[in-house]
Structures are given as C-alpha cells and as structure tokens.
Amino acid sequence: MTRKYMLAGTSMLALVGVSAPAIAQERVAPVEIFTTTESYDPIRYEGAFIIAEAWRELGLDVSVRPMEFSTLLDRFYSEQDFDATILGWSGRVDRLDPQFFLGTLDSRQAELGANNPGGYDNPDYDALYDAQGAEFDIEARRDLVHEMQDVYMGDVPVVVLFHRDEVVAYNNTQFTNMNAMAGEGLYSEWVPMEAEPVGDRTTLRIGGPQEPDNINPLASTSVWGWKWMRMYYDRLVRLSPDVEPVPWAAERVDPVDDVTIEVTLREGMTFHDGEPLTAEDIAFTFNYYMDSEYSYFNSYLAPIESVEVTGDRTVRFNLSEPSAPFATITLSQIPILPAHIWSEIDNPQDLTPEQIPTVGSGPFAFERYDRGEFMSLTTNRDHFHADEISVDGVEFQIFADAEGVFTALQTGEIDMTAWRMEPGQIPLAEGNDDLTVVSVPDFGYFHMTYNLRREPFDDRAVRRALTMAMDRERMVNVLLDGRGEVGTTVVAPVNAYWHNPFVERFEYDMDAARAELEEAGYSWDSEGHLQR
Amino acid sequence: MTRRTYLIKRVIQAIFSLWIIATILFFLFRMGLPDPTAALITEGLNAEQRAAVRAQFGLEDPLWRQYVLFLTNAVQGEFGTSFSYRAPVSEIVWERLGNTMILMLAAIVLAYGIGVPLGAWLSWRRGSRTDTVGIFVGLMFRSAPMFWTGMIAILVFGVGLSIFPTSGMRTLPYDADGFLDKIFTLDFLWHAILPVLIVALYYLGSPLLIMRNTMLEVYGEDFIEMARAKGLQERDILYKHAARNALLPVVTQLAVTIGLAAGGQVVVEVVFSWPGLGREILNAVRTSDFPLAQASFLIMAAFVITLNLLVDILYTTLDPRVSFR
Numbered sequence: 093m094t095r096k097y098m099l100a101g102t103s104m105l106a107l108v109g110v111s112a113p114a115i116a117q118e119r120v121a122p123v124e125i126f127t128t129t130e131s132y133d134p135i136r137y138e139g140a141f142i143i144a145e146a147w148r149e150l151g152l153d154v155s156v157r158p159m160e161f162s163t164l165l166d167r168f169y170s171e172q173d174f175d176a177t178i179l180g181w182s183g184r185v186d187r188l189d190p191q192f193f194l195g196t197l198d199s200r201q202a203e204l205g206a207n208n209p210g211g212y213d214n215p216d217y218d219a220l221y222d223a224q225g226a227e228f229d230i231e232a233r234r235d236l237v238h239e240m241q242d243v244y245m246g247d248v249p250v251v252v253l254f255h256r257d258e259v260v261a262y263n264n265t266q267f268t269n270m271n272a273m274a275g276e277g278l279y280s281e282w283v284p285m286e287a288e289p290v291g292d293r294t295t296l297r298i299g300g301p302q303e304p305d306n307i308n309p310l311a312s313t314s315v316w317g318w319k320w321m322r323m324y325y326d327r328l329v330r331l332s333p334d335v336e337p338v339p340w341a342a343e344r345v346d347p348v349d350d351v352t353i354e355v356t357l358r359e360g361m362t363f364h365d366g367e368p369l370t371a372e373d374i375a376f377t378f379n380y381y382m383d384s385e386y387s388y389f390n391s392y393l394a395p396i397e398s399v400e401v402t403g404d405r406t407v408r409f410n411l412s413e414p415s416a417p418f419a420t421i422t423l424s425q426i427p428i429l430p431a432h433i434w435s436e437i438d439n440p441q442d443l444t445p446e447q448i449p450t451v452g453s454g455p456f457a458f459e460r461y462d463r464g465e466f467m468s469l470t471t472n473r474d475h476f477h478a479d480e481i482s483v484d485g486v487e488f489q490i491f492a493d494a495e496g497v498f499t500a501l502q503t504g505e506i507d508m509t510a511w512r513m514e515p516g517q518i519p520l521a522e523g524n525d526d527l528t529v530v531s532v533p534d535f536g537y538f539h540m541t542y543n544l545r546r547e548p549f550d551d552r553a554v555r556r557a558l559t560m561a562m563d564r565e566r567m568v569n570v571l572l573d574g575r576g577e578v579g580t581t582v583v584a585p586v587n588a589y590w591h592n593p594f595v596e597r598f599e600y601d602m603d604a605a606r607a608e609l610e611e612a613g614y615s616w617d618s619e620g621h622l623q624r
Numbered sequence: 625m626t627r628r629t630y631l632i633k634r635v636i637q638a639i640f641s642l643w644i645i646a647t648i649l650f651f652l653f654r655m656g657l658p659d660p661t662a663a664l665i666t667e668g669l670n671a672e673q674r675a676a677v678r679a680q681f682g683l684e685d686p687l688w689r690q691y692v693l694f695l696t697n698a699v700q701g702e703f704g705t706s707f708s709y710r711a712p713v714s715e716i717v718w719e720r721l722g723n724t725m726i727l728m729l730a731a732i733v734l735a736y737g738i739g740v741p742l743g744a745w746l747s748w749r750r751g752s753r754t755d756t757v758g759i760f761v762g763l764m765f766r767s768a769p770m771f772w773t774g775m776i777a778i779l780v781f782g783v784g785l786s787i788f789p790t791s792g793m794r795t796l797p798y799d800a801d802g803f804l805d806k807i808f809t810l811d812f813l814w815h816a817i818l819p820v821l822i823v824a825l826y827y828l829g830s831p832l833l834i835m836r837n838t839m840l841e842v843y844g845e846d847f848i849e850m851a852r853a854k855g856l857q858e859r860d861i862l863y864k865h866a867a868r869n870a871l872l873p874v875v876t877q878l879a880v881t882i883g884l885a886a887g888g889q890v891v892v893e894v895v896f897s898w899p900g901l902g903r904e905i906l907n908a909v910r911t912s913d914f915p916l917a918q919a920s921f922l923i924m925a926a927f928v929i930t931l932n933l934l935v936d937i938l939y940t941t942l943d944p945r946v947s948f949r
Contacts, residue, residue: 305708445711464899466796492894499790
C-alpha cells in the first residue's frame, strides 16, 4: 500500500469515527514492558527503551519497568503476571537439540511455572511438536522442525530479539588448540581434554567470576555447578565439539524398538576410588534421580518409564513414548554416580559441603574446592580417554568480578576466561599479542515474550505490528557493538541443521506496522492514541 | 547510680538494641527480597516443585513461627543453612569475617598509627604549608572512591610494574591449618599490601583531622598555659599533655570504625577479589539468601554495639568527667 492510499484510508476512518459515534472506538489499554535493571544487564534495559519508544510512535501508551532479576523471573514464570517481558535463554549445549526451545511454545507447557509463560496455544503446532519428538528419521524430523518454525512465526507469540556473540580470550603463550564451542565458548568440557601446553606449565588455569552454587549432583541448580561437575562425572554419551552425540561411557546405544533403548557399557571402566563401573551403577543413577526431589533434570528424565539391568554391561531404558532426542539430551546430561556410595545416602539434598561425595569416573578427578577462591581437578590417567589429554589438571580461580578476571588474564595468572568479556575489555585483549580473542555465535537468545492472555497481545495483528516496530538491527549495532545477530526463529541460525531460514521475517518498518493495525480495524484518535 | 548498676543497664540496653535489629532484619528481608526459590531455580519450576523447595527451607511455615525459630537459634549462635551454599551459615560467616577483619584491622592500625601523630603534628604547625598539604592529602584520599584508587594501584603495581599480585589473599592453591596458619606467611603479606594500603589511605583522613582539630581546642586550655609557664619543652607539651587529652574523640571514632569494619569495604573486596564478608553479603542479598544475609548483618550490628559498649565502659575510666546518670 502506498503512503497516499494509507493516508486516505486513515482520514476515511477518522471521518467515519467522527460522523458515526455508534461505532466509536476505545483507546487501547496501556502496556508495561518488564526488563532487567540497568545494573544487572544494561543491554536488556536499554533494549526495552528502544522498543518502548517505537511503540509509542504507534500510539500505544507504554511504560518500561526494570525489575530485580529474581523478581522478574518470578513475575514471568511463576505468576505469569506481565504484559510483555524481555528475558533470555542461555545456549546450553543440551539445548542444541531443537526439542527444548520448540517446547517453550507448546501449549501444554503454559501452566504456571512452566516454560511457555506467554501462553501460546496452537493445536497445529502442538501436533507437530509431538510428531517431531517421535520421529527417529533425522531428515523427516528436520522437516517437521522446520514446519514448526514456519507455523509459529506468523503468529509471533515471542520475538527473538538477538543472539549475542560470546567473546572470550586465552593466553597463546601457554596453551594452543583451544577450540571454542557454539553456545559454550571456551569453557566447554572439551577444551581441557584438547588443550596443548606450549609453555612449562601443564595445568590449565581458568578464571571467572561465577562459581558453582554447590557441587552436590543432587542439589546444584546452576549451569556453573554442572560446567564443573561434568568434567569429573562421566555421561553415557557426550556431545562432541560439533555437537554430535558420541558414545562415551556407553560403547553402543541401540534402539530395540520405538520405546526401548539398550545401552552397552564400555569395558573396564572404574570410578576414581578404584571400584568398577557396572550396569548396576547406570540403573541405580537413573532410578536415584527419578526417585529424588531434585527437579533440575526432570524434563530430561520425563520420557523414562523404567531402567533395568539386562547384563553385566547392558542396561535397558523403557520409555513411555517414543523420544527422538533421548540419546542427545537425556543420555548426554545425566552424570553417572557410583551406587556403592550414593545408595547409603537417603536425603542427598541435605548434605553439607563436607559430606558431598565427589567420586566420579570422568577424565578428570576432583581434587579440591575452596569456596570463593579456588577449584581443581587432576587428570585421571586410568580413564579410557586419558591418552588424548595433554594437561595434567585443571584449575579454576574465582574472582569477584569480570575486571579481576581480565587483570589476571593480562598478568598471565590465568590462561583463559570462563565467561564473556566486558565490551570495553575486548579491544584491549585484541591489542595484546599474548592473547587470542575468540568469538562464537550464541544459539541462546534474548526474547520479548507477549502475554497472549492479555489485551492487546491476544490480537495477532497487534503482535505482528509491534514486532515490525522493533529496530533490532539498531539494537545489535548499538547495544551489542555489532557483536551479535538479529534473531529470527527460536532455533538460531548457527544451529544450521535445524534452523529454518525461509520463515516470515519482521523487518523494522513503521509504515508496515501501521498498515497491519489499520487492516485489523485499529485507528488513531485526534491525539494520536491507538484505538479500536 | 553506682558504676555497677550503670554497667548492667548498658548491657541490657545493648541486648535490647540487638533484638530490635534482629527483628527488623528478619522482616525487612522477607518483605524486601524476592522469593529465594526464584533465585534457586532458574529453569521455571512448577508449583508443586516450588512448594517442595520452600518446605525444605522451612519457608512454608507461618511467619511468626519462622521468626521465633530464627530468634531462638540466633541466641544460640545458630543461623541455619544458607539457601545457595547449602552449608551452615555460621561456618561461612566466621571464615569470611576472619578474612575481612585481618584486612580491615591492619588498615585501621596503619591509618590510626600514622593519622594520630600526624594530626597532632599538623596542629602544632597549624597554618603552615605543611598543614595545608596534610589536610589536602587526608581529604583527598577520604573522598576518592576506593574502586578508583584500587584500580589505579592494580594497574600501576600489578599489571604495569608486576610488583604485587592483583587478587586473592594467597597464591592459590594453599593449604592452611586454621586461620593463623593462613595469614602468617610472606605470601599473604605480599597479597595484602595493596588492599591494606588502599583502605588505610581512605581511613587516614578521620584520625588525622579529628586529632588536629581537638588538639587545637586543647591548646586553648589553661593547663597548657600552665605547662608552658613551667618551662616545659613544646614537644613534651604536645605529646604528653595535649595529645593525651585530645585522644578521646579519636577513640570513639576508632571504635565505630572497627565495628563497621566487620562489613568490610565491599568495594575493596570486589576490586581485589578478597574473599571477605562484604563480598559475601552482596551475593547473599543478590540471591535472596535470607539466612546468610541476616546472620552477616546481625553480626555486624553486634560488633558495632559491643564496641560502643566497650567505649562507654572505657570512658568511665579514661575520663573522670563521665558520671553515671
């Protein structure tokens, strides 16, 4: 539609509005955008104001409400008491399988506290979700996943604002062969296994401001707890640096039928205390997690009906429904615990730090953890993968803030950063010959979620118009300093196999946004307020 | 009133103040901080799972029962389990408090050790250029933000000249049998120099200025004239007669400073990654870790109140003019 016609249309509508009070329209109710406080995350904070400004231009009465982070999570997930909220999902490696992010739009995850707080409800989408979860043929599954992205995009229940690049650095005079992994950056489980020392020191030193909440495998609820623990606990499957499932403690994973999977263990594995790792340990671990109050792995364990030992080295998983991502997600996440230690523990959540067993079977063995200061692991020379590992151990120094980490990197006290650098540090690191800066695209994303239960967000046309009114290009250029990418679907472009590049895109276009609203019967009053 | 009843009265007052503070802390945190389960679980728990987590930490009980339990435990020095660390709070607090106090006490001793005689000396040379420069330097460090002076110190002496370490209190990892073993090493001293200096420079201003100003008042007193008339040396008048009398306000200031030191200088602890109580409190509030935050603040309050009590008692001996009213 040209501008002329649009203007004509608007004035016609205005005339109708004046001459026929019977169909007088009402102003659209004011809306609030929830976001984080500036100190917690200036990017999301500023982003909210950029969006609010454009929405006001469209005639909406908008206010921005920054909120303390935990309160924000509470309002969003537990109470679903919001109009529109800016939050983010971190790109953890187990989320590379599309199952997780697609599930955030499943209507059956719309109850309080679950992952679809916006309340998107589309039976077609749900049916496709079930179909892809049960589809073992990878190409057929990909088609379904692509279709899902196509289906939901037109309805825009959620807007993927942008993906922020993870920019980290390491000291190239100490180590080489440091390969960053999508979504994980340098601090992946593979870097300690692949790093090659080039200096005198053979212990890899990592530094970061984050520390595990605790190292109890039945109580830790943070990514930082698990990033550390996964190095000394093995899993049946590990996801390779290219994010493909590779058999790990499992020698083979064989589907018996749609709902039965048999896992054969590697021969000769032992725990760090010398006890053999057997099929009993596997069955015990999964049952122990399923029986415990620990909810962190619940979504991974949900498809399992029972786990039984079928031989010295074989375990059978009986599923309640077919689950295509079972091997990628579930088998690659659950840490194998030694039954001979944990079977004696009745209330694992209540263990004090001194009581927590730290015996795993992983390529590294737990050495120490001094809260607030230091953690270390030594290489487990009895591990089947040990010959591939060049470092003798891993150390992690805990700093109070990102500034301390960067100083330590500059002085050579640490070899790599565990967490993204601050924008101001990046050029400094790039100018330092001893440091190599690595940038990886993130498949996690920052999103604006609309509450579809509320006006005006229950109207598809409004959501579409408001999405067109978001200058996401500007957000990436200004807020991320160009280190990122404008979002499209919840499955990020870097996740190339599953990402559908041919979905409807919502470019920044205020005229198109107005046209969309007009077409849906909205108009503007004399003061420019949007009304319907 | 006898001295004995005065003391009893002061002790009762102190306990009463502590109780008030404990009560305020308890309710303030519950009203002001978000539900800790929100901070515990980032993944979105369903209602049933949340209730389980809340029950596990006793948050489902009625508020009054939580309050009674909190008070009875606190009296016994028991502060419960930290939500995020799942470890006894007292253990965390005492360890962190030790780390903070060693840093702060060293800085305070340095600041007062230099500040008091320097203040006295400046008052003696009042109006001179030395006096002006001394006041200026004291005020400058008092007003410069510590994160700024700290960062400059790190950049110059840590990154640039590589003389001092830039973070932590020991070269990691270290093994120590107890607190004394942790701090009586050259390595600790090496790590402590920069943060102690930064805090000391910040604190220096108070004793310096208070001392200088009270000294000026004391100079006008009759007994100074008397001493002069007796033909005593200026140096003796200054340090033996005047300074002793000017010390009282400095002692009060010192007690308050030591009391507040328990909370640490959060900024310095963050800038130097010093594992102290201040940094811990910041995290506790951020994660709604009620037990840890409550206990930390309560212990800080106990410090301030106890030290004030001690000062009052000390005054009864130091200053004969204090009467027991």
